[in-house]
Amino acid sequence: MNDLTFIGVGGAFAVELGGNCAYLKDGNTLLLVDCCEDATIKLKNNNAFDGVENLIIAITHTHADHVAGLGTLIWQCNSIFNIRPKIVSNSNSFELHLRQLMKLLGVEEKLFEFVGAEAVQVDGCKIEMQPTTHTPILEAFGIMFSDSKGKYYYTGDTNDFQYVKELALDEDVKRIYCEVSRNAGNVHLVYDRLKEIKSNKLVLMHFENIDLYNLAKTDGFNVAVIS
Ligand SMILES: [Zn+2]
Numbered sequence: 337m338n339d340l341t342f343i344g345v346g347g348a349f350a351v352e353l354g355g356n357c358a359y360l361k362d363g364n365t366l367l368l369v370d371c372c373e374d375a376t377i378k379l380k381n382n383n384a385f386d387g388v389e390n391l392i393i394a395i396t397h398t399h400a401d402h403v404a405g406l407g408t409l410i411w412q413c414n415s416i417f418n419i420r421p422k423i424v425s426n427s428n429s430f431e432l433h434l435r436q437l438m439k440l441l442g443v444e445e446k447l448f449e450f451v452g453a454e455a456v457q458v459d460g461c462k463i464e465m466q467p468t469t470h471t472p473i474l475e476a477f478g479i480m481f482s483d484s485k486g487k488y489y490y491t492g493d494t495n496d497f498q499y500v501k502e503l504a505l506d507e508d509v510k511r512i513y514c515e516v517s518r519n520a521g522n523v524h525l526v527y528d529r530l531k532e533i534k535s536n537k538l539v540l541m542h543f544e545n546i547d548l549y550n551l552a553k554t555d556g557f558n559v560a561v562i563s
């Protein structure tokens with residue numbers, strides 16, 4: 337699997353780093369992981385839509401920093417690119433919440449569709465939406481990518497440190513895009529605990545502020561870089 341391209345690496349309050357959002361392009365298919373508020377203009381500026389006929393969107397959860405740009409992106413795709421985006425879901429309740437959110441935003445259901453993760457293949461990878469724990473009030477998912485060479489995990493927002501630790505020890509897992517916070521409030525992965533893992537598989541993302549971003553670099557972590 338090629339590296340994900342990040343258009344933002346910030347958590348909910350780190351607006352200067354942009355909402356955490358990444359994509360993977362494979363010919364005429366574009367897979368977007370989460371959809372931050374200004375995803376559409378950032379993707380356009382990166383020419384990410386060039387040649388795209390198939391847009392797949394994997395939403396990890398419905399916190400605003402991960403989904404606020406979804407309505408605008410769906411409109412843009414339909415009206416400008418003649419693409420009807422596919423949103424990945426294997427959860428009826430999560431699908432319902434996204435339908436309701438789009439309805440409140442005035443985005444008609446005919447402009448998008450849902451697909452199960454098993455129907456998705458991008459850059460030689462299959463994906464799996466794995467339920468994780470984050471806040472008590474929202475369903476949240478991590479994304480496991482897998483290809484012939486191994487597995488690659490994207491944590492989404494999570495407080496499941498143990499699972500990340502296990503993945504870091506798993507030989508099949510080659511890369512872990514890992515959210516991080518210092519003031520985790522029981523809903524995020526804690527920076528000081530991630531330091532215990534000591535694995536260069538970790539690529540830190542979703543920083544709560546620039547200070548943490550800079551600290552992670554100083555401490556020798558791999559960090560996601562905004563393109
Ligand atoms: Zn977040």
Ligand SMILES: [Zn+2]
Binds near residue numbers: 397399470493
């Ligand atoms: Zn969140």
